[in-house]
Amino acid sequence: MAYIVNPDVVHYACSCGLLKPISRLYFCRHCLELRCGFCVCHEVDSLFCGKCLDNRTSKEAAERKNKCLNCFICPSCQQQLSMRSSTVKSTEGGKESSKVVYLICLWCRWTTRDVGISDQPVGNNRWPERDNVYANRLHGIQERYKALVLAEMQQKLEKDKKRQKKYVTYTERTGITAAMIRKKLGIPDVPNPHLKNKINEAEPAIPHEDVDELPEELLTQPIILTNITTLDQRLIQPDMQPTVVDKLYPVRKQLSVKQSLRCRSCEHNVSKPEYNPNSIKFKIQLFAYYYVPEVRIFTVEPLRVEKKCELLLKFVNPTQYQTTIKLLPYYKKVKADFEAVKQETDVSLDTVEDSKENVVKLEVKEVKEEKPETKESKEPTSLTSLPSLASLSITRQQSTTIKPRPCDAEITADLIIPECSFILPPRDDAAEYDDTADSHNYQDDPKVVVHRKCNKATIRLQVIPKQMELGEEVVVAFTMQHIYTTTSMENKEPIKTPLEVPVFLSLGKVVGSQ
Structure with a gap:
């Protein structure tokens, strides 16, 4: 495994001109070319949790903000948290009560008890979460942008209706509209709540001239760096951004993705994993160091x-x-490739010029030959049906060719x-x-x-x-x-x-x- 443990001193040139080690390249068996991560299309196959290995649909992942409800990571070192059970004795008579569990990090020894989170009974995985003080403001901003999107869609639909149509609709013939049908059936015409005459504006941020003074503790007491959170610990919780260690709460683990890679030129797969998250095998595995x-x-x-x-x-x-x-x-190698590309471009330009000349000759010939109009002559003639242009193969454009x-x-x-x-x-x-x-x-x-x-x-x-x-x-x-x-x-x-x-x-x- 020299390409993993050794430094990147040997690079292969991809077809797009980038230099990559062989461990980061793919080989397309249909194009017979090397492809890097920028020359392939990334498609998401499945979403799953890397700890509990539960699959999630895209809708469920969007509702849960791409996070798992059962697994947590340590807010201090970003490692996975494990559950530990313990027994709690009741104050009355010293009898043992039911077991309780708490979260602990086996790497830095952080526990939920360090921040005052109470232990949960066995089977209950609903750990308390801190309320965001800016939740109402964020909700108002989201509602505003949803209303803007719906308003733009409504404007686009109205513009499409104003355009002239080549055919007469049923509404124009009979004069019956959807609103009239609702009124005749007794159904109330309830408009969309977001589509109003005036969109509710979000409350702007108000600047204040009066700023709280810095606490005297910053100037009189020494700073203990172990009690202050790092930049990574703050960014992992962007809604809270705690400044001290005592306010670190467990973070829900983000979902992982299994993705398949497809060549941009021929649209064939170069990598496709198994759908089952327990499996690490691939259905298609066209890595460059295999070929x-x-x-x-x-x-x-x-x-x-x-x-x-x-x-x-x-x-x-x-x-x-x-x-x-x-x-x-x-x-x-470089000179030969560019000569081949130049020849292809010259040939394509020549074919375009020849096609233009052929079209001009055909038009002149049709003007000279005046024939009586028939049903067949009234039908429009396609370019591909012309005998002089059939050899040019004017068809739907194929997949992109990477030069x-x-x-x-x-x-x-x-x-x-x-x-x-x-x-x-x-x-x-x-x-x-x-x-x-x-x-x-x-x-x-x-x-x-x-x-x-x-x-x-x-x-x-x-x-x-x-x-x-x-x-x-x-x-x-x-x-x-x-x-x-x-x-x-x-x-x-x-x-x-x-x-x-x-x-x-x-x-x-x-x-x-x-």
């Missing part, structure tokens, strides 16, 4: 300006098929890339513990391939840092071309496709020039 070879920095010599430094990279094949990797310069964009990262070193390619065997979990399974005869160049084991290979490269100041970061880039193998339901034979992925490496800082 794209992983690059790790093995060792690098001290970097000196305009001096050759040895760089050892380890390549790992995560798939169950053998792949061939070839390293290419980064500028060739390749260059990366903004500055390359500060040259990389000497070998011309030969190397092979990575498929992944075999059992071979990790078998030393006799490393007998491969791939006829590698010993100057390039240093070491092999199972599905891993270590490659030697040369880096030459450019002229820069001492202590600046050295960044190199190359394009990794690998063979992606997949199978389909129609054709069971594996299909091999060469793919190219730009890779950026942060090798460290320059130590000197000699």
Whole structure:
């Protein structure tokens, strides 16, 4: 798990131009492109509580303000609170009464008894909550904005009614309106309470010139920081924002979300979890480190300006098929992509110009040929039905195509890339513990391939840092071309496709020039 414990020094270029580690990228099997979090659509599948694992519908979550009614978190350290039971003896005769429970944090040892909250009987999970002093004002503001929304909707409906219609409605024919029908049936016409002639204005905040003086305790007594709440403790309760520790109340736990990710280009899912909150499995799991070879920095010599430094990279094949990797310069990949995009735009512009000329010719031809009007000639002719425009395929626009964009990262070193390619065997979990399974005869160049084991290979490269100041970061880039193998339901034979992925490496800082 080197991509989790190690720092982010190896980045892959997404199709949108952003640099991300391989653990934060997705691979679309239909587009055959890398996608980051900005290149996919996020869709909410389910809402659930992370502690009690109860599912909630979107309506229930909105009514409860996306919080669980049964679970609480500590207002001091934001960890989960647990219940502890105890017995209380009655004052009369010393007999034991029913058991009671209280909340305690197993991390910072905060309890509900510290702030004076009484213990609750077993089975009653309704803990007291503090009343917000600004509740009435907030309710008035919400009602005002609801009235504004309804008023705007009513104005929009009235404008739509005033527009000229191409057909006559039943009301216009008979003159009977909905108000007349209600009056004839004896139903009172009750207007919407929010739709009034005048919307109630919210009470504005009134400034006061008389401000209370600071208490003398702030100037005479020493400040005890342990009794004052931190910024996080105040923001977790925005309605109260307590200033002292004695006013911290338990906070209801917010609901968690299970979301599915969909590619913006082809609209296929790249990640879809199970609906059950108890399960951590995925129905669709197209993470990049399952399909794209992983690059790790093995060792690098001290970097000196305009001096050759040895760089050892380890390549790992995560798939169950053998792949061939070839390293290419980064500028060739970018140049080829932009030439392809330019050709596509030129072709699209030519087709638009040709379509305009064809339409003009058709109009001129129809004017010259005067024929008697028939039922067929009166019908409007669609553009797609014309023989000259049928080849242009004027149809509904397909899903968005993401054009390749260059990366903004500055390359500060040259990389000497070998011309030969190397092979990575498929992944075999059992071979990790078998030393006799490393007998491969791939006829590698010993100057390039240093070491092999199972599905891993270590490659030697040369880096030459450019002229820069001492202590600046050295960044190199190359394009990794690998063979992606997949199978389909129609054709069971594996299909091999060469793919190219730009890779950026942060090798460290320059130590000197000699």
